[in-house]
Amino acid sequence: MNAIDGTDRHVRDSDNSPPPSLLTIILDTNPHAWALLSDTLPLSKAVANLLVFINAHLSFNHANQVAVIASHIQRAQWLYPTPHPPRNSSLPEENGTSNPTAPSATKYHRFAVIERSLQDNLARLISHTTAADLTSSTTTQIAGALSTALAHISRATQLSSPADSSGISLDSTGPTLSNPTDAPTDPADGTPRARRSPLTSRILIVSVSGDLAAQYIPVMNAIFAAQRQRVPLDVLKLAGDTVFLQQAADATGGVYIAPSSAAARAGLLQYLMMGFLPDARARAALVMPGGGEVDFRAACFCHRRVVDVGLSLGAAVTAKPVVVPRPKKKKKRKLGDVTGTSTPMSAGTPGP
């Protein structure tokens, strides 16, 4: 009977449909870097391309979600969804979606809402950037944006699987986060369970600035958190050079693409569509770009320089600088060449 009236076909369809996917885009809005790119790829054009990409993502599945965070020069800020600032903060609340403009009759409502909110928030972010902000710093708050994005993803994952709400506290350091896609039997609690997190998430970082060595530890922490949540970090590196984002993509199984020439950058949309649109499930069936050589060097604690060979303390002190008269911390020094043994410290036992 059910087969005749199509009831079970409907059920089967909903089972087979791909799981909803949350795409979080971190847009590096560092004004210094975009100024350098302005003749080949102005920010406005990049945002327009990004919007097309977002719309493509949303069109795949009506349950797909999107979130956009700006990693600006002094702060990281949500672009979509629009945050509600504390009521008595100094910034006047001007919600992009609340000003009613005549909606285009031909545009899908959801696309219009995102476009509007993204553009309004971006415009507000840029207009609130003062000259003092610009002179004080040249790097971008990628670590803050990543942390925010990961916290948001963690929350969204939890919301999409209500059964998990009690278990998350138990397992937050355990198998739930470290391997949510494991066999249905969780080794930790020994109870059979279905895959409880149907929401697949990924983060796309559109990066234009280099020199993130100052944020080495927070970025690394974020990478490991992403790794444990199985959130791939995709990186589209339009300019600059950061070894850490490449490591991030490698460690989390994301895609790293760095179109370096101006001609390549002109095809931004092509890169986005071809390289980053497939979600985690589709990627299993595709040959993804990237891979190959990865720069795994670390930054030294003393000079924030990226090094090849270093000296590391087996036991490092966390905080008390008072008790630390001798040089402490991870200390890594660049060694000129193969004559590393000339360093007095190298007499220490090399590890096991």
Add this chain to the structure above:
Amino acid sequence: MADMGGEYIQDVSDDDGVEVASRSGNDGAAGGAYGARAKGKTRAKERWESGIQTDAIALGEGPDGNLAESLEAEEQARKRARLRQDNKPVQRGIIRHVVLILDLSEAMLEKDMRPNRYIVAINYAQAYVREFFEQNPISQMCVMVMHDGLCIRLSDLSGNPADHIAAIQAIRYPKSARQPAREPKGSPSLQNALEMARAALYHAPSHSTREVIIVLGALLSNDPGDIHKTIKSCVADRLRVAIIGMGARLRICQEICAKTNAGDDSVYGVCQDEKNFRELLMATTTPPVIRQTASALPSAEQTPNTASLLMMGFPSRVTESTPSLCACHNNLTRGGYMCSRCQVKVCSLPRACPSCGMTLILSTHLARSYHHLFPLQSWVEVSWARAREVGSTECQACMTHFPPVPEPQEPDATREGTDTGTDTDKDKDTANSALKPVKQRPRAEGASESSRYECRSCHCHFCIDCDVYCHTVLHNCPGCLSSPSTAPTDAEANPEVVAEMAVGLENGINGGEPMDMA
């Protein structure tokens, strides 16, 4: 809690006779030590004695007679319970050598955990290995079991979690069909276990820690000789033993833990249930604190405390068009990692370079341990008064809506009116002092009445889920890293002497007083 008491009695009645028999051999020394300790201070209350009362308090009704709300608060408090632990600046050994010893004696067939202790212990041990290497990627581990009076080594000391997990799985499902599964049998021997662990850790270098983690289900130890001699030699070899009991507290375990941990027996825990067992086990994944003063063992402890620098290489991965032999397994592989010093190719990291002996690791391995060194500051509970003052409506990180702030009561309104516009420290004081009149209902400790949690350096408010997530997984504060004044870049950007760098880092990551510095 009531059933806890039942369990305890039951365990004792099962094993009582045997335990007494086995302990009688060591009676003199153990009895003497116990007497000396008992005279010194009054006995602290045991868990099962105090349990019932605290539970009764925790289950208080809300002001409107609503139990659910207080349960929710209880849940939040439980989530936060273990967040409030390690904020203290301490020196931790991040290169560890650990021997995990599982009990496979008859006592593990007890069914007080489902389906029985044996299966629970094996399941959690696998989760433990995974978690251990997540947290301590440059550490090494070795798995042993106590089975029928012997201690059997299942896997060799190595840094590859897959080996250990396979070895633990092989206890129940042996690889070859001829081999029978190793079912729990006989009685355990702590002495044999400690001697085996001591031998296994003998070659561990001095800059690393030597740790033994024993999961003990039995209430006895069937030893071939004098265990006290073994304990002494363990102390001399700088072994640190942690024991997790599944039955009840044992005097000898307490003594082992206390002696090998410089008098601190807090590493000896007895679990109440599975959850508690998991917590106790997972607590040992945090690198141990390095003891500053070596009063107990003056000679042996000097070496690890001096800053022993260790040379490490951070090789980059290469891909090759033609396969070549790797130096570690002599396999033909396309690509691998080139040693930074001698350019030899190895296929996986971390490992020592087979040619020049330098430790090769990925920087990501090293960076994994950093959050132990720079722990994220605890976030504080937010009172309604403070929430009203800030006016936060949603979580800073995940944009979850907070419950709305209720209408102010009279005394708070005046208080708040006078204090707006003062600096942040004052504000916090006000928040704390205003907390008392507002706080009427019994709240579980650690849970915030307004469901908001505030980072003390960036003054952003977060929800409980982000609080737990940021402290257990992420180890970053999204607020601090996103706001201009507390971002770490200012403190870190300029090259400084190393010691001063430490201060800058500390302020940046931990959010010490970056506001004051700016």
